[in-house]
Amino acid sequence: MKTCQGCGIELQKDNPDFPGYVPEKVFEKANTCMRCYRLTHYRDLQPSPLGVEVYEKAVAEAIEKADTVFQVLDIIDFESSLHPEIERLVRRKRTIGVLTKIDLLPQITSEQEAIEWAKKRLRHTDEIVAVSGKKGWRIEELSNLRGEVTAVVGTTNCGKSTLIKRLIEGAEPTVSPAAGTTLNNLTFTDIKGTILDTPGLWPKGRLLELLCSECAASLVPDKKIVSKLLEVKQGQGISLGGLFYLKLRSERPLVAIVFAPETVEIAKVSDERLENHWQSLLEQKKRPPCVKCQGNLQFEKREMRVGQEDLVIPGLGWISFRHTPASIEVIAPRDLQLPKRTPLVGPKDRDKHKNISR
Ligand SMILES: Nc1nc2c(ncn2[C@@H]2O[C@H](COP(=O)(O)OP(=O)(O)O)[C@@H](O)[C@H]2O)c(=O)[nH]1
Ligand SMILES: [Mg+2]
Ligand SMILES: [Zn+2]
Ligand SMILES: [Zn+2]
Incomplete structure (x- = not known):
């Protein structure tokens, strides 16, 4: 049996419509x-x-074979990376948490x-x-933690295949911003042992x-995450691309x-202008979303209280607040989860933002 090295x-x-297709005339060499x-x-x-079950089975098999697991976690989208099935499967193995995309x-x-x-x-x-x-960065250190057989596991797009290219010379797994590439x-082998690259598991509730696929790829950050500090008064709001809107309901001004x-437009927009604003993003073809995605998404309103915690928008980014608690109203796709977490960037750091745009 011949398998794709990517x-x-x-x-x-x-x-041609099934996975693994190679045209006849190049089959021998491919x-x-x-x-x-x-x-x-x-x-x-x-x-x-392919379907989710196929991927889960492959991941379970890889972990079974391994003595060490590299549990890869995207530091930019940590909440999505914490997959319950992976958490369950790694329990009995030596597990190294690998925070990646630290750049x-x-x-x-x-x-x-x-x-x-x-x-x-x-x-x-x-x-x-x-x-x-x-x-x-720090690949040497990670490499020293390899076992005889190391399974590299994580959700789709967290950076598994990119890591493996670094860990094993000559390994060429396909890397792409499309989810579900592997x-x-x-299996890759060198003098230190074997590494298994695995298909990513799909997280729930991620944008x-x-x-x-084009809109999704546009959200996989290429350069550093940008941060923008905005102060909003009662009734004012903040729009992230054409995907997420937050309006302040309480009286005291809120700093977000x-x-x-950087592909996501972050703007202060009042709620009566929101519809026009999102429409103009579509007309200017500023993704995401494209017209097709806009038509597929079902937006809903949610009332929330925010405090010292980060509000996470999985697959898009996160928001920290000051001058809390506050009541907000959020408009976002219905199936999007909005978890809260201990802030990743501490308050001391957040105070380094000097320019408040009003
Ligand atoms: N900036 C940055 N991007 C990364 C890093 N690792 C992976 N990526 C990007 O994230 C996307 C998914 O990477 P890939 O290795 O295919 O993820 P996999 O689905 O877990 O195998 C690609 O666009 C990569 O270029 C990293 O350490 N830093
Ligand atoms: Mg991969
Ligand atoms: Zn392939
Ligand atoms: Zn789209």
Whole structure:
């Protein structure tokens, strides 16, 4: 059996609509499937073709075979990375929590702070390291924690395949901003042992899952997360792209510090202008969402109280507040979860924001 070295799927030349397809005339020579080829060369964001059960089974098998698990957690989208099934599966194995994409964190948060913060939330990890697969930061340290067989697990897009490229010389798993790139377990071996790359598991309630593949990819941050500090008075609000809106209901002005990829427009908008504002984003083709996604999303209003905690918008970013508690009204897609958490960027750091835009 011949498998794709990019995504792990069995190669076949019979059905172009099935995963693993390679045209007949190149089949002999090919070591990747057509989908991986297009993901790599054209940034063609093809949606993942398989069902959740297939992925969960592959992850369970990889963990079963391994003596060490690298539980990869995206520091920018930590809440989505904490998948209950993965948490359950890693319980009996030596588990290293790998906080990745650390290069995207606002400068004011140190690696050590991120590690301390994550420690309180990861019950089953034996150790935590903070790395950047993209930049190659702290890979040496992580490499020293490898076992004989190491399974690299995590939710879709948290950066597993990027890490593996760093950990094993010559490993070429397909890396892309499309969720669900890796379809089956991939085995890589060097003198230190074996590493298994696994398909990502899908988190619930994340924005990426509610959007088309282009819109979703536009939310996978490329450069540092930007933060913007805004003060809102009663009745005023803050819009994040055309996806999320927050209006202050209580009397006392609220200071919000919004953290999001730079592709997301962060603006102060009054609620009577909101509809026009979102319409104009669509007309200017500022994604996300595109017209199609806008049509698919069902927005709902939610009343919330906010305090010292971060309000997380999974897949988009998070908001910290000052001058709390406050009552807010949120407009967001119905299926989007909005968890709260201990702030990732501490208050001392947040005070470094000087320019309040009014
Ligand atoms: N800035 C940054 N981006 C990363 C890092 N690791 C992965 N990415 C990006 O995140 C996306 C998903 O990465 P990938 O390795 O395919 O994730 P996987 O689905 O977990 O295998 C890609 O666009 C990567 O370039 C990192 O350490 N820093
Ligand atoms: Mg992958
Ligand atoms: Zn492939
Ligand atoms: Zn879209």
